[in-house]
Amino acid sequence: xxxxxxxxxxxxxxxxxxxxxxxxxxxxxxxxxxxxxxxxxxxxxxxxxxxxxxxxxxxxxxxxxxxxxxxxxxxxxxxxxxxxxxxxxxxxxxxxxxxxxxxxxxxxxxxxxxxxxxxxxxxxxxxxxxxxxxxxxxxxxxxxxxxxxxxxxxxxxxxxxxxxxxxxxxxxxxxxxxxxxxxxxxxxxxxxxxxxxxxxxxxxxxxxxxxxxxxxxxxxxxxxxxxxxxxxxxxxxxxxxxxxxxxxxxx
Amino acid sequence: xxxxxxxxxxxxxxxxxxxxxxxxxxxxxxxxxxxxxxxxxxxxxxxxxxxxxxxxxxxxxxxxxxxxxxxxxxxxxxxxxxxxxxxxxxxxxxxxxxxxxxxxxxxxxxxxxxxxxxxxxxxxxxxxxxxxxxxxxxxxxxxxxxxxxxxxxxxxxxxxxxxxxxxxxxxxxxxxxxxxxxxxxxxxxxxxxxxxxxxxxxxxxxxxxxx
Numbered sequence: 290x291x292x293x294x295x296x297x298x299x300x301x302x303x304x305x306x307x308x309x310x311x312x313x314x315x316x317x318x319x320x321x322x323x324x325x326x327x328x329x330x331x332x333x334x335x336x337x338x339x340x341x342x343x344x345x346x347x348x349x350x351x352x353x354x355x356x357x358x359x360x361x362x363x364x365x366x367x368x369x370x371x372x373x374x375x376x377x378x379x380x381x382x383x384x385x386x387x388x389x390x391x392x393x394x395x396x397x398x399x400x401x402x403x404x405x406x407x408x409x410x411x412x413x414x415x416x417x418x419x420x421x422x423x424x425x426x427x428x429x430x431x432x433x434x435x436x437x438x439x440x441x442x443x444x445x446x447x448x449x450x451x452x453x454x455x456x457x458x459x460x461x462x463x464x465x466x467x468x469x470x471x472x473x474x475x476x477x478x479x480x481x482x483x484x485x486x487x488x489x490x491x492x493x494x495x496x497x498x499x500x501x502x503x504x505x506x507x508x509x510x511x512x513x514x515x516x517x518x519x520x521x522x523x524x525x526x527x528x529x530x531x532x533x534x535x536x537x538x539x540x
Numbered sequence: 541x542x543x544x545x546x547x548x549x550x551x552x553x554x555x556x557x558x559x560x561x562x563x564x565x566x567x568x569x570x571x572x573x574x575x576x577x578x579x580x581x582x583x584x585x586x587x588x589x590x591x592x593x594x595x596x597x598x599x600x601x602x603x604x605x606x607x608x609x610x611x612x613x614x615x616x617x618x619x620x621x622x623x624x625x626x627x628x629x630x631x632x633x634x635x636x637x638x639x640x641x642x643x644x645x646x647x648x649x650x651x652x653x654x655x656x657x658x659x660x661x662x663x664x665x666x667x668x669x670x671x672x673x674x675x676x677x678x679x680x681x682x683x684x685x686x687x688x689x690x691x692x693x694x695x696x697x698x699x700x701x702x703x704x705x706x707x708x709x710x711x712x713x714x715x716x717x718x719x720x721x722x723x724x725x726x727x728x729x730x731x732x733x734x735x736x737x738x739x740x741x742x743x744x745x746x747x748x749x750x751x
Contacts, residue, residue: 291658291713292665292689330737335665335691360560366691366735386556388735411590413661413693457661488659510659540665540689 292538294511295501295528297329297518298492300342301371304351307342308516310468312420312436315342318519323358325519330363332525335540337363338460338490338513339387340418341371344394344435353385360386370418370460379406383414391460393418394433397440397447400454407455416490417456419444421477422464429477436464444477445484458488460513466494468516473504482508498523498531505537543748546572546581548608550598552623553587554734561734565745575607583748584611588623592632592648592696595623596640605641612643617750618726619680625721625728626698634696644723645701651694655713665689666731668708668719679707680727680746681720688739690719690731697730725750 299322300307300315306322307315318325326337337359341352349372359367369382370391379390390410396403396417407415420432421444429444440447448459461481463474473494482489488510495501495514504512517523532539545567547558559569562585572578586608588595599605612618620628629640632648640648651660667687676682692710697717700706707727710719721728727747733740 294664333737360557362564364557364561364564364734364741365737366693366732383554384556386560388554388557412695413663414589458663486653486659487661488663510664 290538291510292540293505293509293532294335295525295539296336296338296490296511296513297326297334298338298340298513298515299325300340300515301352301355302342304355306519308468308519309342311464312462312467322355326359327362329518329525330365333529333540334365334525336366336368336511338368338370338391340391342435344372353382356382356385356387368416368460370416375402376405376409379410383410389414389416389458391416391418393420396451397431397433397442400450403451403454403456407457412455412457415456416458416460417448417451418460418462419447419451420462420464429480432464445480448481448485452485452487456487458490459485460490460492463493467492469494470496470516470522472496473500473512475503475507478504478507478509496522498528501528501532502535502537505532542566542568543583544568544570545583545585545748546570546577547585547587548578548604549573550595550602550604552590552595552598554589555587558585558587558621558734561741561744562748565741565748567748573602573604575603578604578607578611581611582616582751584608584616584618586618586620586624586627588621588627590623592623592626592634592640593636593638595627596638599627609641609643612726615725617747619747620726620728621734622694622730622732625730626696628721628726628728629698629700632696643726644705644721644728646699646705648696648698650696651712652715655715658713661693661695662712663693665691666710666712666719668710668731671703671706671709673703674707676707679722680729680743680750681708682746684739684742690729690733690736690740692719692731694730698728
């Protein structure tokens, strides 16, 4: 089995770390985002994902400042998403110190942006962020604009198309599981992992170390943890220990 | 006095991350892009993110190919990272066959896409194992524990012609590939030490202690 990655996801609003439920109703956490990030780094996290929670159109200076500060004492890969609408936006974020960009809404609106970013900076730099929600018939539908707009597009079709257009990874967020702390969406992870050959990062719902194992067994190459880390419900060490115990190859 | 590390800027790398990492371990960083600066460097780093043909083209456009080769011959430490490491070799088959700097003999080939459970691009942490012919003493891996993990992002891998130029191996499914190379004063890592946490920083620190 290939090695699996454990990622800390930090949703940012202004200069605060926030956490919501189903990507809504954001609440601020007490410490500065950079403090959480450094803490996870010291604990041995494999990667960091920052997401601009409100995908702010203007005034992204605070986010860039957070990225810039991160590069001073955190030496692992950093992915940044939320509100990236053009190759220029992507360049701006990468220049601030990000290693990869995650694009969601604008990829839905203009899918060719995936190819443009991949061609300009390499596939490894282009993370397609997919917000998925189960519809009434039990099919997974792509949503966007921070889970406010629906597309009637099938998640598996969109994931496949994203790969063809040049995405190097998929950040798969389950809107249903997000913030609920009731476990990951196994079904969603399994279905998406089966239709693409690029790495899939499962995001949303992890509350105990065993959820990491479940996500990996369903096909995830990496798992992003947010709330459970921020509120101290589970630690990096606990998850890695559990993964090791279950025979998962992890740093 | 702080050691000065010269990092080549040819428009194709995560320059900021590499600078931050060297600064963090106490080095002074100088961004270089001319023959004069390269030849007067003490420690030279050739970074790189992107495709092999583009990398060579950009170096060529800036007339940096010969100065880098000359620097390599003068015996001072040179470190290639990721694409920068691959370009140290003779040639690559990424997109089209392209000649490299040929400082270390060998070629660069595509990672196999039929390794079950292993995906391309390979975006992952892999352990680096000491090559059986090698010895990590007086290398960037000195005092590193065998099997330490580093962060990789790549779709191609280096195949040095001579076994003795392989410093470390990593495993991609059934494929054992060179994750670090070394020939005399020239070293290279397929992984990103600047993105591999404290273990990566340790390698960079060793690098600036090589002289």
